[in-house]
Amino acid sequence: MTMTETPLSDASVEISEAALTEFEWSLWRISAAFLRWQSECSSELAGAGLSGLDTAILHTIRYRNKPKGLSEISRLLGRDDTANIQYAIKKLQTLQLIERVKGRSRKDTLYTPSRKGTKLTQDYRALRRHLLVSLIQKMEQAEKGLGGATEMLELLTSFYDTAARRVVSGAHSVERS
Numbered sequence: 001m002t003m004t005e006t007p008l009s010d011a012s013v014e015i016s017e018a019a020l021t022e023f024e025w026s027l028w029r030i031s032a033a034f035l036r037w038q039s040e041c042s043s044e045l046a047g048a049g050l051s052g053l054d055t056a057i058l059h060t061i062r063y064r065n066k067p068k069g070l071s072e073i074s075r076l077l078g079r080d081d082t083a084n085i086q087y088a089i090k091k092l093q094t095l096q097l098i099e100r101v102k103g104r105s106r107k108d109t110l111y112t113p114s115r116k117g118t119k120l121t122q123d124y125r126a127l128r129r130h131l132l133v134s135l136i137q138k139m140e141q142a143e144k145g146l147g148g149a150t151e152m153l154e155l156l157t158s159f160y161d162t163a164a165r166r167v168v169s170g171a172h173s174v175e176r177s
Contacts, residue, residue, distance in 0.1 A: 036052070037052075038056065041127055042058070059121055060076050062113045063076065096116050096117075
């Protein structure tokens with residue numbers, strides 16, 4: 001324990017742990033629902049089976065209308081499973097949703113959406129607006145709530161990333177019973 005940390009009572013640890021557990025269950029459910037939405041929406045629009053990851057990669061490649069390489073795609077999505085991202089990129093190329101932009105070397109290869117891929121992302125956005133935005137607008141103070149949730153999730157992402165690094169580096173100690 002550092003000097004800035006104060007010891008927590010067993011009761012407050014249990015309350016915090018219970019709140020975190022409830023949050024994590026909600027996170028699993030929203031992650032699954034979000035990936036299901038991405039997959040169903042994109043698959044319907046593309047006329048082919050696309051996963052949530054395929055959809056995320058297509059939208060990431062189109063993001064800001066600037067070609068992206070593998071490392072930038074991985075960084076923007078917060079992913080380190082390069083093999084899965086490469087597989088999705090090949091699938092998107094096969095479906096003619098993205099095109100390869102030649103770089104100086106294979107490592108410098110960039111990808112850009114094709115016309116078909118750009119149309120799919122535009123259609124996805126229109127369907128998202130029609131189906132999801134209309135539902136979210138029914139919530140009181142939706143923008144404020146989403147903004148607060150986004151800030152909270154960004155902060156929690158940094159906590160989970162820090163905890164993961166500590167596990168990997170062995171910089172943790174847990175009493176095991």
